[in-house]
Amino acid sequence: MLSQIVCAFARMMAERRGTELGAWLTRAEDTGLKPLCSLARSLRQDFDAVTAGLTLEWSSGKVEGNVNRAKRIKRDIYGRAGFDLLRRQILFADWAP
Structure with a gap:
């Protein structure tokens, strides 16, 4: 059942x-x-x-994914750096030379 x-x-x-x-x-x-x-x-x-x-077919999945990614990055660098590094990590997380 x-x-x-x-x-x-x-x-x-x-x-x-x-x-x-x-x-x-x-x-x-x-x-x-x-x-x-x-x-x-x-x-x-x-x-x-x-x-x-x-x-409905609308989804907030992309937004939630980005929020979770930002939280993971923040946890990864917790206690090691300030807002400037967190900002750079988020902005360049998907960038590959």
């Missing part, structure tokens, strides 16, 4: 069928499994945003 619900969510994400989210949340809650019920409760808190994320 758990695998069916997880696979249904994966299909919903892959095929951008966010309109089915309400029915999926009800199925997840009906399982009685604590982790699944907790996930469903969390998704219901921002239902409109989750539905839009599962339906």
Whole structure:
């Protein structure tokens, strides 16, 4: 049963069928499994945003990728240098001579 619900969510994400989210949340809650019920409760808190994320083709993936890259660079040089080096690392991270 758990695998069916997880696979249904994966299909919903892959095929951008966010309109089915309400029915999926009800199925997840009906399982009685604590982790699944907790996930469903969390998704219901921002239902409109989750539905839009599962339906629309727009993505913030590139922005999130750049934020994560900047955080990694910052962690790598933590305590060794100031803002100037961090700025150079970010600006020239993809540059190769």
